[in-house]
Amino acid sequence: MDPSAYLKAVVEQTSTLADWVHGRDAATPVPTCPKWTLADLVxxxxxxxRMVTMLVSEQMTEPSRAFAGYVPGPADSGQWRDWLSDGAAEARQAFAAVTDDTPVWDPSGGAAGVPFWSRRLLGEACVHRADAAAALGLPYELAPELAVAALDDWLDTMTSRGYWENKPGFADVMRGSGQTLHFHATDAPGEWVARREPDMVVLERTHTEADVVVRGSAVELLLVISRRRPLDAAPTLELQGDRALLDHWIEHMDWVTEG
Structure with missing residues (x-):
């Protein structure tokens, strides 16, 4: 997907989320993010x-003012629909005015810039719409190609050098000696192999044998790996190999209130 496709999907996903939360009780708990209410999610x-819009539109190349662009939502949930929709539209406009090689700071440690943020916003919108669905008791559906893109964002960001450097506790528990996990979407092109090395997790987009393999629909993979759905509640996923290795991975992919 190119940035314009990512941002088109961001607008669409955010619009659905905005419709869901409009006028709802701000104190509604979000079970998939236990410390959050619906107001926190919005x-x-x-x-x-809005923060990413500022980074991209101002072409910021260092993070000193990054969080200055973070604006909390309205207290009145009757204003949430417009506030969310406006923010997504502004982000789309900001990305339309830059190119992939426009210098913009990002926290990955890989100087990925504009492509990092376009994919990051899509991952955010898809995963947090699942949080809203859980909070409000609504069904969650997502096109397979979008679920693949969101899962790619999750895995790539969580295994990035920048994330490891900023989360030393996470890095410590995820170190390994070559253990491999293979995630395979069966309804859209998407395969990832994560290899736990002593100094990092190496992520490759390939097909190979692994210590544990998880296959199934992209949306089920996304929900389970992002800890939005327990593995035992996703019976359509096929699991082969070391279940304990997968459980360890999911247990420590704790980005629930940071993603």
Missing amino acids: DHVGGTQ
């Missing part, structure tokens, strides 16, 4: 989009 989605 703040996070809309505030993050």
Whole structure:
């Protein structure tokens, strides 16, 4: 997907989320993010989009003012729909005015810039819409190609050098001696192999044998790996190999209130 396709999807996903939360009780708990209410979720989605819009539109190349662009959402949930929709539209406009090689700071440690943020906003919108669905008791559906893109964002960001450097506790528990996990979407092109090395997790987009393999629909893979759905509640996923290795991976992919 190119940045314009990512941002088109961000607008669409955010619009659905905005319709869901409009006028709802701000104190509604979000079970997939146990410390959050619905107001926290709305703040996070809309505030993050506005922060990224500032980074991209001002072409910021260092992070000193990054969080200055974070704006909390309205207290009145009757204003949430417009606030969320406006934030997504502003983000789309900001990305339309730059190119992939426009210098923009990002936290990955790989100087990925504009492509990092376009994919990051899509991952945010898809995963946090699942949080809203859980909070409000609504069904969650996502096109397979979008689920693949969101899962790619999750895995790539969590295994990035920048994330490891900023989360030393996470890095310590995820170190390994070559253990491999293979995630395979069966309804859209998407395969990832994560190899736990002593100094990093190496992520490759390939097909190979692994210590544990998980196959199934892209949306089920996304929900399980992002800890939005327990593995035992996703019976359509096929699991082969070391279940304990997968459980360890999921247990420590704790980005629930940071993603």
